[in-house]
Amino acid sequence: MLAADNMIIRIGNWTGCYDLNVPRGALVALVGPSGGGKSTLLHAIAGLEPVAAGALSFNGVNLLPLEPAARPIAIVFQDHNLLPNLNAAENAGLALSPSLRLSAADRASIAAMLDHVGLEGMHDRLPSALSGGQRQRVALARAMLTTRPLLLLDEPLTGLDPDMRRDMVDLIDLLRREKGLTVLMTTHTPEDIEGRAEQIVTIMDGRAVSTRV
Secondary structure, rough: OOEEEEEEEEOOEOOOOOOEEEEEOOOOEEEEOOOOOOOHHHHHHHOOOOOOOEEEEEEEEEEOOOHHHHHEEEEEEOOOOOOOOHHHHHHOOOOOOOOOOOOHHHHHHHHHHHHHHOOOOOOOHHHHHHHHHHHHHHHHHHHHOOOOEEEEEEOOOOOOOOOHHHHHHHHHHHHHHOOOOOOEOOOOOHHHHHOOOEEEEEOOOOOEEEEEE
């Protein structure tokens, strides 16, 4: 379980205070207005935003003392965070080796994951030669290759048409079930994830104001 208990985040004059319980292996959507604190919550869980007070744990482990790299978390940012000079396979391979010193087994794993997310025949393409949805799939493949049990997705459906959004939700749900992941994602289109998410949590003014299933 991912648990945030009275977790306080302060950014300038803005203060968020989060209470959240996400069951292990669940897919949970965070919805709410822009600027309400959804992405800030993800960044704090990942260790990219400091927590001023309160508690944060995952499967009984206190996350707050851990550096971002030591947390059992993979995160996919809204802007994909792909390096423009690396092709799809190389960008995904950063999950296994930041220096891209990859073994034959590593390369096989990367190729299999890219194929698994629907990028067959596109391994050598640079991000500029991929569509927005394809770039998002590269970022998702990279996150999957880390084998970390908590996956944070910051607006993974942004910029996609309705059919592509449904395809992406299908893929996220499939990978979540295959790997036993706990997934927390922000979205502006909660209707795309209804029927798949165990919880839909509304975030406003830095607080979880309602939860529904």
